[in-house]
Amino acid sequence: MGNTCDDIYGTGLTLGLGFSSTANLKSRKQAPAAIRFDLSLSLTSDQKTENKVNISSNKDQLSAASSYSNGSVKRERDIGSEVTQVERVISSRVSDYDYDNARKKLRLTKVQSALLEESFKQQSTLNPKQKQHLARKLNVRPRQVEVWFQNRRARTKLKQTEVDCEFLKRCCETLTDENRKLYKELQELKALKIAQPLYMQLPAAATLTVCPSCERVTGAGQNSSKPHLYGPFTNPSAAC
Protein backbone atom coordinates (compact mmCIF):
# COMPACT_ATOMS: atom_id res chain seq x y z
CA MET A 1 0.00 0.00 0.00
CA GLY A 2 2.53 2.57 -0.98
CA ASN A 3 0.11 5.00 -2.49
CA THR A 4 -1.32 7.26 0.13
CA CYS A 5 -3.61 10.05 -0.87
CA ASP A 6 -0.74 12.48 -0.73
CA ASP A 7 1.11 10.35 -3.20
CA ILE A 8 -1.84 10.44 -5.45
CA TYR A 9 -1.93 14.20 -5.39
CA GLY A 10 1.52 14.09 -6.81
CA THR A 11 0.64 11.95 -9.78
CA GLY A 12 -0.69 14.90 -11.71
CA LEU A 13 -3.50 12.87 -13.12
CA THR A 14 -6.05 15.08 -11.51
CA LEU A 15 -4.87 18.15 -13.31
CA GLY A 16 -6.21 17.85 -16.77
CA LEU A 17 -9.79 17.11 -15.95
CA GLY A 18 -11.11 20.61 -15.73
CA PHE A 19 -11.53 21.16 -12.02
CA SER A 20 -10.11 24.56 -11.44
CA SER A 21 -12.03 25.34 -8.31
CA THR A 22 -13.93 23.61 -5.57
CA ALA A 23 -17.08 25.30 -6.80
CA ASN A 24 -17.12 22.88 -9.67
CA LEU A 25 -17.72 20.10 -7.25
CA LYS A 26 -20.33 21.55 -5.00
CA SER A 27 -22.72 18.90 -6.07
CA ARG A 28 -21.25 15.50 -5.60
CA LYS A 29 -23.55 14.21 -8.27
CA GLN A 30 -22.11 16.39 -10.97
CA ALA A 31 -18.43 15.94 -11.28
CA PRO A 32 -16.64 13.55 -9.00
CA ALA A 33 -16.93 10.54 -11.24
CA ALA A 34 -14.24 11.82 -13.56
CA ILE A 35 -11.88 12.58 -10.74
CA ARG A 36 -12.38 9.13 -9.35
CA PHE A 37 -11.71 7.43 -12.66
CA ASP A 38 -8.34 8.97 -13.28
CA LEU A 39 -7.09 8.35 -9.79
CA SER A 40 -7.96 4.72 -10.00
CA LEU A 41 -5.48 4.31 -12.79
CA SER A 42 -2.56 5.07 -10.55
CA LEU A 43 -3.39 2.28 -8.17
CA THR A 44 -2.96 -1.44 -8.18
CA SER A 45 -6.04 -3.59 -8.06
CA ASP A 46 -5.72 -3.95 -4.31
CA GLN A 47 -5.27 -0.27 -3.93
CA LYS A 48 -8.30 0.30 -6.06
CA THR A 49 -10.51 -1.46 -3.62
CA GLU A 50 -8.88 0.03 -0.57
CA ASN A 51 -7.78 3.50 -1.54
CA LYS A 52 -9.40 4.70 -4.68
CA VAL A 53 -12.72 5.49 -3.09
CA ASN A 54 -10.93 7.50 -0.44
CA ILE A 55 -10.33 10.13 -3.04
CA SER A 56 -13.87 10.82 -4.03
CA SER A 57 -15.35 14.26 -3.60
CA ASN A 58 -13.25 15.42 -0.73
CA LYS A 59 -12.86 19.08 -0.03
CA ASP A 60 -9.21 18.85 0.90
CA GLN A 61 -8.39 16.78 -2.08
CA LEU A 62 -10.20 19.12 -4.39
CA SER A 63 -8.51 22.15 -3.06
CA ALA A 64 -5.24 20.35 -3.47
CA ALA A 65 -6.15 19.53 -7.04
CA SER A 66 -7.23 23.11 -7.49
CA SER A 67 -3.95 24.47 -6.29
CA TYR A 68 -2.11 22.19 -8.62
CA SER A 69 -4.07 23.28 -11.61
CA ASN A 70 -3.87 26.96 -10.75
CA GLY A 71 -0.21 26.90 -10.05
CA SER A 72 1.15 24.85 -12.90
CA VAL A 73 -0.45 25.73 -16.18
CA LYS A 74 2.56 24.58 -18.15
CA ARG A 75 2.59 21.28 -16.47
CA GLU A 76 -1.11 20.92 -17.07
CA ARG A 77 -0.52 21.43 -20.77
CA ASP A 78 2.35 19.01 -20.68
CA ILE A 79 0.27 16.27 -19.31
CA GLY A 80 -2.74 17.22 -21.37
CA SER A 81 -2.22 14.57 -23.99
CA GLU A 82 -1.46 12.02 -21.35
CA VAL A 83 -4.69 12.83 -19.55
CA THR A 84 -6.67 12.60 -22.75
CA GLN A 85 -5.20 9.19 -23.25
CA VAL A 86 -6.02 8.31 -19.69
CA GLU A 87 -9.57 9.48 -20.17
CA ARG A 88 -9.92 7.27 -23.20
CA VAL A 89 -8.76 4.33 -21.19
CA ILE A 90 -11.16 5.30 -18.47
CA SER A 91 -14.11 5.53 -20.77
CA SER A 92 -13.28 2.14 -22.13
CA ARG A 93 -13.46 0.76 -18.61
CA VAL A 94 -16.40 2.58 -17.16
CA SER A 95 -18.82 -0.14 -18.06
CA ASP A 96 -17.17 -2.79 -15.95
CA TYR A 97 -15.56 -3.27 -12.56
CA ASP A 98 -13.83 0.07 -12.38
CA TYR A 99 -16.94 2.05 -12.94
CA ASP A 100 -18.84 0.29 -10.21
CA ASN A 101 -16.05 0.66 -7.70
CA ALA A 102 -15.33 4.21 -8.69
CA ARG A 103 -18.79 5.18 -7.62
CA LYS A 104 -18.48 3.63 -4.22
CA LYS A 105 -17.94 6.08 -1.44
CA LEU A 106 -15.41 5.53 1.27
CA ARG A 107 -16.19 2.85 3.79
CA LEU A 108 -13.71 2.39 6.55
CA THR A 109 -12.61 -1.17 7.07
CA LYS A 110 -13.61 -3.02 10.21
CA VAL A 111 -10.08 -2.80 11.49
CA GLN A 112 -9.97 0.94 10.91
CA SER A 113 -13.35 1.44 12.57
CA ALA A 114 -12.32 -0.68 15.51
CA LEU A 115 -9.16 1.32 15.99
CA LEU A 116 -11.04 4.59 15.75
CA GLU A 117 -13.61 3.30 18.20
CA GLU A 118 -10.85 2.31 20.57
CA SER A 119 -9.34 5.77 20.37
CA PHE A 120 -12.73 7.36 20.86
CA LYS A 121 -13.25 5.37 24.04
CA GLN A 122 -10.06 6.81 25.41
CA GLN A 123 -10.94 10.36 24.45
CA SER A 124 -13.68 11.79 22.31
CA THR A 125 -11.57 14.62 20.91
CA LEU A 126 -8.14 14.62 19.36
CA ASN A 127 -5.46 17.25 19.21
CA PRO A 128 -3.76 17.76 15.83
CA LYS A 129 -0.82 15.60 16.78
CA GLN A 130 -2.99 12.70 17.84
CA LYS A 131 -5.04 13.11 14.70
CA GLN A 132 -1.97 12.93 12.53
CA HIS A 133 -0.69 9.92 14.39
CA LEU A 134 -3.98 8.08 14.11
CA ALA A 135 -4.29 8.96 10.45
CA ARG A 136 -0.86 7.54 9.75
CA LYS A 137 -1.67 4.45 11.73
CA LEU A 138 -4.88 3.89 9.79
CA ASN A 139 -3.44 4.95 6.45
CA VAL A 140 -6.14 7.56 5.94
CA ARG A 141 -6.09 11.32 5.76
CA PRO A 142 -6.25 13.35 8.98
CA ARG A 143 -9.41 14.94 7.64
CA GLN A 144 -11.05 11.54 7.58
CA VAL A 145 -10.10 10.94 11.19
CA GLU A 146 -11.45 14.36 12.06
CA VAL A 147 -14.73 13.72 10.28
CA TRP A 148 -15.06 10.31 11.85
CA PHE A 149 -14.65 11.78 15.32
CA GLN A 150 -17.11 14.55 14.57
CA ASN A 151 -19.70 12.10 13.36
CA ARG A 152 -18.98 9.79 16.26
CA ARG A 153 -19.51 12.59 18.74
CA ALA A 154 -22.74 13.45 17.01
CA ARG A 155 -23.88 9.84 17.25
CA THR A 156 -23.00 9.71 20.93
CA LYS A 157 -24.88 12.90 21.57
CA LEU A 158 -27.90 11.65 19.67
CA LYS A 159 -27.89 8.43 21.63
CA GLN A 160 -27.62 10.31 24.92
CA THR A 161 -30.47 12.57 23.84
CA GLU A 162 -32.58 9.52 23.17
CA VAL A 163 -31.76 8.12 26.59
CA ASP A 164 -32.57 11.44 28.23
CA CYS A 165 -35.78 11.66 26.29
CA GLU A 166 -36.80 8.18 27.40
CA PHE A 167 -36.01 9.05 31.00
CA LEU A 168 -38.05 12.25 30.84
CA LYS A 169 -40.88 10.35 29.25
CA ARG A 170 -40.92 7.92 32.14
CA CYS A 171 -40.77 10.80 34.60
CA CYS A 172 -43.67 12.41 32.85
CA GLU A 173 -45.69 9.21 32.98
CA THR A 174 -44.95 8.79 36.68
CA LEU A 175 -45.92 12.36 37.43
CA THR A 176 -49.08 12.08 35.38
CA ASP A 177 -49.99 8.96 37.26
CA GLU A 178 -49.23 10.63 40.55
CA ASN A 179 -51.24 13.65 39.56
CA ARG A 180 -54.18 11.47 38.63
CA LYS A 181 -54.07 9.77 42.02
CA LEU A 182 -53.85 13.04 43.88
CA TYR A 183 -56.71 14.45 41.91
CA LYS A 184 -58.80 11.41 42.76
CA GLU A 185 -57.81 11.82 46.36
CA LEU A 186 -58.87 15.41 46.30
CA GLN A 187 -62.23 14.50 44.88
CA GLU A 188 -62.70 11.98 47.65
CA LEU A 189 -61.78 14.50 50.28
CA LYS A 190 -64.18 17.00 48.86
CA ALA A 191 -66.94 14.42 48.87
CA LEU A 192 -66.12 13.53 52.45
CA LYS A 193 -66.24 17.13 53.51
CA ILE A 194 -69.66 17.59 51.99
CA ALA A 195 -70.98 14.42 53.57
CA GLN A 196 -69.98 15.36 57.13
CA PRO A 197 -72.19 17.58 59.35
CA LEU A 198 -71.00 21.12 59.57
CA TYR A 199 -70.20 21.04 63.27
CA MET A 200 -67.97 18.03 62.89
CA GLN A 201 -65.90 19.56 60.22
CA LEU A 202 -62.33 20.38 61.03
CA PRO A 203 -59.55 21.46 58.74
CA ALA A 204 -58.69 18.58 56.49
CA ALA A 205 -55.14 18.47 57.71
CA ALA A 206 -56.40 18.04 61.25
CA THR A 207 -58.70 15.13 60.58
CA LEU A 208 -57.10 13.14 57.84
CA THR A 209 -53.86 11.31 57.88
CA VAL A 210 -51.51 9.48 55.55
CA CYS A 211 -50.06 6.38 57.02
CA PRO A 212 -46.31 6.45 56.34
CA SER A 213 -46.10 2.68 56.22
CA CYS A 214 -49.00 1.84 53.96
CA GLU A 215 -49.70 5.32 52.56
CA ARG A 216 -53.41 4.91 53.10
CA VAL A 217 -55.64 7.78 54.06
CA THR A 218 -57.28 7.42 57.41
CA GLY A 219 -59.44 9.68 59.39
CA ALA A 220 -63.17 10.26 60.04
CA GLY A 221 -63.81 6.60 59.49
CA GLN A 222 -63.07 6.56 55.82
CA ASN A 223 -61.37 3.79 53.97
CA SER A 224 -59.75 5.55 51.14
CA SER A 225 -57.19 4.81 48.52
CA LYS A 226 -53.62 5.88 49.00
CA PRO A 227 -51.91 8.06 49.91
CA HIS A 228 -53.27 8.48 53.43
CA LEU A 229 -53.33 11.94 54.87
CA TYR A 230 -52.25 12.40 58.43
CA GLY A 231 -53.52 15.03 60.75
CA PRO A 232 -51.69 16.35 63.78
CA PHE A 233 -53.89 14.42 66.25
CA THR A 234 -53.42 11.05 64.76
CA ASN A 235 -50.80 8.58 65.68
CA PRO A 236 -49.38 7.37 62.39
CA SER A 237 -48.18 4.09 63.78
CA ALA A 238 -51.63 3.36 65.15
CA ALA A 239 -53.35 4.20 61.90
CA CYS A 240 -52.98 0.77 60.40
Add this chain to the structure above:
DNA sequence: GACTCAGGACCCCTTACGTCA
Protein backbone atom coordinates in the same frame (compact mmCIF):
# COMPACT_ATOMS: atom_id res chain seq x y z
C1' DG B 1 -4.42 47.16 26.92
C1' DA B 2 -8.20 47.23 23.38
C1' DC B 3 -9.35 46.11 18.88
C1' DT B 4 -9.47 43.62 14.47
C1' DC B 5 -8.71 39.83 11.64
C1' DA B 6 -7.37 35.28 10.04
C1' DG B 7 -7.17 30.53 10.95
C1' DG B 8 -8.39 26.43 13.27
C1' DA B 9 -11.51 23.44 15.82
C1' DC B 10 -15.86 22.15 16.60
C1' DC B 11 -20.92 21.67 16.15
C1' DC B 12 -25.04 21.25 13.60
C1' DC B 13 -27.61 20.34 9.62
C1' DT B 14 -27.74 18.38 5.32
C1' DT B 15 -26.57 15.57 1.31
C1' DA B 16 -25.51 11.52 -1.01
C1' DC B 17 -24.01 6.89 -1.20
C1' DG B 18 -23.97 1.92 0.40
C1' DT B 19 -26.37 -1.76 2.50
C1' DC B 20 -30.07 -4.45 3.85
C1' DA B 21 -34.70 -6.17 4.44
Add this chain to the structure above:
DNA sequence: GGTGACGTAAGGGGTCCTGAG
Protein backbone atom coordinates in the same frame (compact mmCIF):
# COMPACT_ATOMS: atom_id res chain seq x y z
C1' DG C 1 -34.86 -6.16 -9.69
C1' DG C 2 -37.03 -2.11 -7.43
C1' DT C 3 -37.73 0.39 -3.25
C1' DG C 4 -37.66 2.52 1.22
C1' DA C 5 -35.28 2.74 5.69
C1' DC C 6 -31.21 3.23 7.87
C1' DG C 7 -26.21 4.05 8.70
C1' DT C 8 -22.53 6.89 7.72
C1' DA C 9 -18.79 9.68 5.19
C1' DA C 10 -18.44 14.09 3.92
C1' DG C 11 -19.79 19.13 2.65
C1' DG C 12 -21.03 23.65 4.16
C1' DG C 13 -22.28 27.28 7.27
C1' DG C 14 -22.02 29.20 11.78
C1' DT C 15 -19.76 30.02 16.32
C1' DC C 16 -16.06 30.31 19.46
C1' DC C 17 -11.30 30.71 20.67
C1' DT C 18 -6.60 32.12 20.05
C1' DG C 19 -2.59 34.38 18.39
C1' DA C 20 -0.64 37.95 15.46
C1' DG C 21 -0.52 42.61 14.01
